[in-house]
Amino acid sequence: VNNEEASQQKITIAEQYGLAYAPVQLIKELNFLKAADPDLEVEWKQLSNTTSIRESMLAGEVDIAFMAIPPFLIARDKGMGWKIISGLSESPLGLMTNREDINSLADFKTDSKIALPQPGSIQHILLSMAAEREFGEVDRFDEQLLTMSHPDAMNALLAGREVSAHFASPPYLFLESREEGIKKILSGREAFGGDFTFIVGVSTEQFYGEQPQNYSNFLEALGKAIEFIDQKPDEAAEILADNYNLEPSEMRDYLSWSGMKFTSKIKGLDKFIDFMAAESYLEKNSYQYSELVFEENLAGEKAISEEGASQNEE
């Protein structure tokens, strides 16, 4: 983009709000990147949704971003030159309803609205997976979707008029589950049929190729951050609380909520590809692993298959 020299010294990271992104916040708060290279200029860009982030990356405005696997796959499938750096987190997801008479997917009437971020989002894919499994119709709920950001959706769910259900991620999932009259009728795990990585880190091949040093610095910082949360959850909660506008104790609860897991392992990629290809969300239906993940993490390939195997046994 600019001249070589300058671009060597700057890295732009797109951050998003959500507990699943906690390690990224830690990198920012604890200046892990600066520690690795004091000359590196780090720009943190906040964008409102994944689609915008993808487009910014396409424009070369963002070097590293975080998103769920399906939106990444959609872009990759369209020919974007980018790959996964590493996994970031697994997270509980849940389809929450405010309606007493709805206890399972089968109870949805055709006029009950389900709020989720957007078509093609992980929530949408998970819902489709569940629909296919239970009813054999992937698009059973497609006509009832309401595209809404999580806070708006939560608002609407609480208001209890327009929206009957919300496919929520933390912290909204946690907030909603505390409200009276709101219950979970489907978890992400149930929908997917096993564990899966919720958020992955993504970067462009260009960045990877042109700034190998920065890339590896980032990878290292990410590792450090994940380890930090793992080993010093209290301290991490203390540091992050402000960032999420929460009390530290609340933050700690959330970080250790069952199902919340920060790990660089990538799980469920194959299954997402299979499903999305089968349902023509993707044009290509088979990918070499190395087409999707940067070399440094290919070691994880085995781990993924193993995880997949173990899931199926559950």
Add this chain to the structure above:
Amino acid sequence: MKSKYKQRFFWGILLAFIWQLTAVSGIFSELIFPGLDQISIVLFKSLQDGTLIKQIAFSLSVIAQGLFLATIMALLFALTAYFSSTAAGLIDTLTALAHPLPGIALMPLILIWFGSGRMAILIVIIHSVLWPLSLNLSTGFNSIPDIYTLIAKNYRLNKFEFMYKILIPASLPYFISGLKIAWARSWRALISAEMLFGAINSLGGLGWYIFQRRVFFDLPGVFAGIIVIIMIGIVVEDFIFAKLENKTVKKWGA
């Protein structure tokens, strides 16, 4: 008139040509800057399978309704403000309050109060159109030469007659320019609202079409949607507004 279409055509072709040249030149990646060929293919496909037509029809019907309601309301507002200075104070305050508020900031409230159906979209359109239109109408009403008002008093027109015999024709240039703005604004509001509220009963309008393309990273599709909006805009501009102007303001020699 004829020459206008010729010009439109000429400039249209020229812009298309420049676009295609840029696309082919490869300055931008194909992902960013798809060629017209790609765009047309997507457009053609979408038209052929019928959903796009339905979506266009849906959007147009919502716009027609929204514009109609908003125009009536704007007229009511501007008229009440014109006739009563107390009402003018309230309407003034309301306009100053509501005009700068973007629909997107009001989304949570609209969702809660009006849901996400056609009603909500209508509200967003009305909120977008009402204020600028009533502003233009008010300015128009207040710019009418005094003499017409005096004549109206002299001939004892009642308020209703005064309105349609004097106020509206005398302020017609403002009305038309307000309507043009309203028309464009209603498109904008509709598209945004459809994007945010999603599809209703599987239909959704043009906004939903574009949003879906965008989400699935299909830029030619996004452009196809945009081209449809543009085409409709031009048709309305050239056939409805131009006719309206030729039959009124231009003929009166204003």
Add this chain to the structure above:
Amino acid sequence: MKSKYKQRFFWGILLAFIWQLTAVSGIFSELIFPGLDQISIVLFKSLQDGTLIKQIAFSLSVIAQGLFLATIMALLFALTAYFSSTAAGLIDTLTALAHPLPGIALMPLILIWFGSGRMAILIVIIHSVLWPLSLNLSTGFNSIPDIYTLIAKNYRLNKFEFMYKILIPASLPYFISGLKIAWARSWRALISAEMLFGAINSLGGLGWYIFQRRVFFDLPGVFAGIIVIIMIGIVVEDFIFAKLENKTVKKWGA
């Protein structure tokens, strides 16, 4: 003039009162409909810790820049269209093309071409303001009584003199009403753009403030942001636009 402020004040108080009554009545949950007390506390806190002030300053500076650029551009467009019928064809086509396109549909393109920084927000503001303003200006220019144009020719005004001695003063009501619309539109565009484009290194504007409050589920905060927009809107309306009108159009007895 005085009575205008009184009216504003009166209606403001009344609306606030109704709001508070609704909030207290408990018809809506507090989460959805916070009372004015809560809102004021949040507003006060945000003002006190200084970030809101910075964000307001940021937003205002972007708006000022955007409005300035858009006004210049609209003037240029309307003037060129007025003086050259070929240019008029092009500008006409461009307006018909661009006016109905919502910023949100162009988001992908703007993101890709201009990124997500100040530049992108400026583009969104300009795209929002330019077309309605140049439309109103063009209508204004074309509604000028013939006689002034003849006089200008007779006294051999050059184009520049013609512009600032005749065109602009003679079409000032249109210009002012266009500017009012532009001002409101630029706020709307700014807030949406800030919400969608987010912030860089946490420095965002008022839109981002509102967006953050929403993300953190702080509805009183959202309303605090909205109130700031409204306040600024009213101040600009009453002090800038009202003054402008009193010093010009009203004085000329138009």
Add this chain to the structure above:
Amino acid sequence: MSSYLELKNINKSFETEKEKKIVLADINLKIRENEFLTILGPSGCGKSTLLKIIAGFSKTDGGKLLKKGKAIKEAGMDRLMLFQDFEQLFPWQKVINNVEFAVKQAAKNKKLKLSSVQIKERALKYLKQVKLRDYQNYYPHQLSGGMKQRVALARTLAAEAEIMLMDEPFGSVDSQTRQELQQLLVQLWQEENRTIIFVTHDIREAVFLSQRIVVMKNEPGQIINIVENKLPYLRKRSSRNFNHLFEELQSQLHS
């Protein structure tokens, strides 16, 4: 003398940026029913302002306006004003529709139901009287200055009002047409019992038309004389008495 219209101590001033400009000072005038009155006076002495006050368009600073002893508060179709301006026609209506407008309003006011044919007929009658029948389908901007004035005259006549307030209606009409219109006006007034208050600059016009001539002066606008004109109708412009009155008025105005 029963006073039909009465102006009592009318005062009128305008606020300007720098001063308070007194335009009319202590105007007292009694107007009889069916009278033909003209007002003569220098430019800017307040003739138009006075007519507008009688029409009920402007508030006065003080004084009273009475019709048959009752105070007049607002405008009405009993006192119809023909303005001095060229641009008093509705540009969005054709000539014929401009005149029909008056016919319709007059009918409505008198609770008369007219068919659209009747309305058109009446409008055409008046257009013919001002010699513009052929121009019925023109828009006002397609007319010459004098033609606009004549259409405005036709519109005013078509309203068939009790009192007509005419502000220099013949300013841009050529001398021949003017004389014809003057005759038309006198004839109409004699046949149909109307009260006419007529502002003019043309002393001969005043002498030809009216029973009484109000002479005004400037700064501030005041009535300096009211001249009775007892010449028998139809008056001859070349007669000795005519010219005698003309000269008398001229000397009063030019003093």
Add this chain to the structure above:
Amino acid sequence: MSSYLELKNINKSFETEKEKKIVLADINLKIRENEFLTILGPSGCGKSTLLKIIAGFSKTDGGKLLKKGKAIKEAGMDRLMLFQDFEQLFPWQKVINNVEFAVKQAAKNKKLKLSSVQIKERALKYLKQVKLRDYQNYYPHQLSGGMKQRVALARTLAAEAEIMLMDEPFGSVDSQTRQELQQLLVQLWQEENRTIIFVTHDIREAVFLSQRIVVMKNEPGQIINIVENKLPYLRKRSSRNFNHLFEELQSQLHS
């Protein structure tokens, strides 16, 4: 006779919805330098249209307009037009600024540099001539009809143009002021070598002012006669010859 301005076979028509209206047919006219010419004719015969053609505002259907043998294509400050309309002042400027506008443009045209004091002085001089010095700070909408006409006159005079095209400038001016302004105009014309083409309805005005009188007829607008007026300046309105010419013209017009 050297022809200074020459109109050769000028034709002009307007398209209306229903017909093509011929307004001027075969106008031929030679105007001498420093001539004072008036145009007399019935309302709607095309006098204003003719002036606008000479000013360079309107295209003709055929024919030529020559100045010193060269074709005139567009408007210019050598031929300054005073319009028939009341609303020709700029409402957004005070009276004084309206006149200063002309002073400035004239200076610019002659490549003269004037200080703002000089500009104001000149403007005031002309305002004084039309007796409106006291109204310099008024906005046009605060003036009476006749006052507007006089400001417009002052503006036209202030432009000090070679040729002045005046379209009924005194239509709404009272008789005394009118006579003063007529005298002023003659004086100015005698002192400063200007060519004046003056449209009027007032036959006496034409006789008082001009060296030649063009008489026009209607439908279509044509020149029917050009009358030389050899009466010596300053003319006496009561003289026998004056009235003789008046009557001659009147009979021509009313025929």
